Amino acid sequence: xxxxxxxxxxxxxxxxxxxxxxxxxxxxxxxxxxxxxxxxxxxxxxxxxxxxxxxxxxxxxxxxxxxxxxxxxxxxxxxxxxxxxxxxxxxxxxxxxxxxxxxxxxxxxxxxxxxxxxxxxxxxxxxxxxxxxxxxxxxxxxxxxxxxxxxxxxxxxxxxxxxxxxxxxxxxxxxxxxxxxxxxxxxxxxxxxxxxxxxxxxxxxx
Numbered sequence: 001x002x003x004x005x006x007x008x009x010x011x012x013x014x015x016x017x018x019x020x021x022x023x024x025x026x027x028x029x030x031x032x033x034x035x036x037x038x039x040x041x042x043x044x045x046x047x048x049x050x051x052x053x054x055x056x057x058x059x060x061x062x063x064x065x066x067x068x069x070x071x072x073x074x075x076x077x078x079x080x081x082x083x084x085x086x087x088x089x090x091x092x093x094x095x096x097x098x099x100x101x102x103x104x105x106x107x108x109x110x111x112x113x114x115x116x117x118x119x120x121x122x123x124x125x126x127x128x129x130x131x132x133x134x135x136x137x138x139x140x141x142x143x144x145x146x147x148x149x150x151x152x153x154x155x156x157x158x159x160x161x162x163x164x165x166x167x168x169x170x171x172x173x174x175x176x177x178x179x180x181x182x183x184x185x186x187x188x189x190x191x192x193x194x195x196x197x198x199x200x201x202x203x204x205x206x
Contacts, residue, residue: 002135007043009065036070058102059074076089099132100131128173154177
């Protein structure tokens with residue numbers, strides 16, 4: 001799915017312009033890639049965050065650059081360490097007919113039978129790499145764990161093939177497992193034979 005994103009070309013000098021943009025609620029960025037010269041841009045902070053929340057990070061963003069329609073993916077970004085606010089974004093122009101590889105989130109769905117039986121769910125893989133044309137890239141990959149029993153696990157290779165994308169991550173990678181309930185074993189005290197008290201006898205008189 002593609003969504004429209006309004007961007008504006010920006011100057012790269014002086015450096016103070018970046019701070020000015022941020023004060024205006026805009027994020028400096030750049031667009032490069034397929035049939036596009038590297039172009040500095042700015043994008044409205046709130047608009048971009050809204051589109052990301054509603055559509056996911058693997059959405060195709062369609063933008064207008066000098067009257068040319070360009071399809072892009074959010075390729076990279078920088079953010080503040082504490083506030084997590086975006087400070088710079090990179091968009092990669094893509095050919096909608098060619099496949100591309102991206103990382104996507106793994107979402108476990110269902111309540112595992114093993115958890116109902118007292119086991120503990122352990123998710124060991126949270127993201128995987130998939131390949132697809134830009135319009136078919138998934139926001140996430142759902143993994144059904146409903147039938148997972150205690151002692152069982154799901155690997156990437158166990159996941160069913162999907163018509164829209166191909167999973168690139170190694171098939172041996174474990175996604176999730178159900179561990180047995182940890183039982184605290186009480187230490188049993190085994191009573192031993194009582195030691196006979198030492199008897200101090202009377203010494204013989206000389």
